[in-house]
Amino acid sequence: MGFSVYIILVPMLMFLVIGLGSTKLSPRAAGIFGTLGLSVSAVLSYITAFRYFFAEGLQEGIYSSITAWSVEWLRFSDKLHIDMGVLLDPISVMMLVVITTVSLMVHIYSFGYMKGERGFQRYYAFLSLFSFSMLGLVVATNIFQMYIFWELVGASSYLLIGFYYTKPAAIAASKKAFIVTRFADLGFLIGILIISFCTGTFDFGLLTADNASLAVTSMAGGSFLGLSTATWAMTLLFMGAAGKSAMFPLHIWLPDAMEGPTPVSALIHAATMVVAGVYLVARMFPLYLFAAPDVLTLITYVGAFTALFAAIIAIRQTDIKRVLAFSTISQIAYMMVALGVSGMGGHAGEGYTASMFHLFTHAFFKALLFLGAGSVIHAVHSNEMEAMGGLRKYMPVTHWTFLIACLSIAGIPPFSGFFSKDEILSAAFSHDKVVFVVLLLVAGITAFYMFRLYYRIFWGAERQYEKHPHEAPSVMFIPLVFLALLSCLTGWIPFSHFISSDSVPYDLGINWWIAAGGILVSLIGIIMATRLYRRESDLPERIASRWAGFWNAAAHRFYIDQAWLFVTKKIIFRCISTPIAWFDRHVIDGAISGLGTGTEKLSGAIKGIQSGRIQTYAAVFVWGVIIIAVCVFIF
């Protein structure tokens, strides 16, 4: 399977080609290069996936981890070294398929969406860079390689959010995304250091082998502030995951990241990069389960809270991309909860399978939603719902694909979201009833706000459009149709046969009681949305006025951004940064400039001695000789 390394290398090559030749290449050539590179990657990923799942991966009933390619990169000690390699196991192969597929669709779609934009070549170069980093992240053989690529996806996300670098909002958003995730990554790095210090290895295989026994034994005993070493390490690791996956309270960057081009939002901020946190927790799952089960409980509650919180905010947003951003946060939180409630082996590990399944299906329908939203924005030149309405007549393909995606995320059978959501609900039900109720409620709210979005865009009264809205060009709607097909079909994949917590395939049927509950709640949500938003009426306003305080708080995203601003500006900047800045300006800079000005003053004072009169010098010289002579004579 050594060829799988080319899945990663081809996008990197394309990044170099397009990036270095950006001014030489025509926009069209740059786009074709990028797309062709990604197609090669995608085909190789499909071959890898096929061979892994159906031929080489399954050995004696267990999916084995195959290190397809590896090279030692940095050696610290006999045991501790950083490798760069390609690790193939069920989740990494699944991620390869997801990333290359969505990325390829986005590459094709961008041909239409970004047509005529300044910096078209730059855009494709960054897309290739992102694809390279994300693929490198998922196939990492060790946690340090993952960290390196983790930072690389952060950097390429920063570059792409700030793609419209003349727009102040985009610059602010890119900085915010970078700083917030970077802050979270600090936790991740410390977590890695603790783990590698205790266990003496970075390697995933060694860390997770035998129910993480290496980590359990090596981290036993130590404690800090009443929590064990393992709990600290895994909590810090989760902090990094929460930053990337936009868990409360580190979610603030994701809604602002929507300032980037819409296909980028579809690829990075919906389908791939933001699920890196979930992927990290899944990758380290045995460590969480056996070394630090408390952290898994923390993940469950943080996830459940985030899911509910983001879903409520999503109801109130009027920018269509922001609605989708909050729904992404909510759905990723769903995956986190599923991991949190999972156990190990067989049906106990249902949550693990469900989480990966939801990751898989969510990637496609959320990318579809974003690309659909992009095609709507392309048609009406606005992000605001106020500017939309009645578009279903003008954009039939977008309308139908968007509807499929909405049904899918709402969890209506037979679309893909139903299957994965049902598994998550079922896993939550068997583990924690409170969490189950919260998730069920979130499912209802999800259906409600998605159909609010759908009706506000495609139904209702038509607006005064400046130009006649038109259906997207074919390069844009082909990806939509393809993703819509995937959204219909991926749910039927028997996922538990491929991915399970202990890599042993098992049967997992649909739990119809829970499925019925889920469908019922979703239908209630859809019906409410239909009643309120299908025709324009003042009913939503009247309901809103009854809950005015709550309604306004939701519009302001419950003031979390303001709370962060308060903490950073008022507390950190004023109490820590300002004194440090003062110290730097006055003490450190002062010492250096003092040395300079002191020397200048001193030389100004003594330069009079250098009179330029030869006789004075001679006299001084003679007196000097006399004094020395006298000294020599005396002593």
Place this chain on the structure above:
Amino acid sequence: MISMEHYLVVSSIMFFVGIYGFIARKNLLAVLISIELILNSVEINFSVFNRYLYPEHMEGVFFSLFGIAISAAETAVAIAIMINVYRLASNIDIRHIDKLKY
């Protein structure tokens, strides 16, 4: 009988008169003459030491001859400089020649 010390006393006097003149005189010509005095006192020393301590050798005497030649050359250069200074400053007072400071 004139001993070596007598010569050395004379040359010492010449040397210190030269130094005094070099430091104290304001006219460049007088300064130059003082330098000549210093050089000549040194040459006397060379000859005297040669004559009294190593009568069979001639190095000291030759060195004196060298010194005389060099001081002649040096005087030529110095006078050329003085002429240029005079053209620039219209006098050869050493107190005016301080343009080379810092």
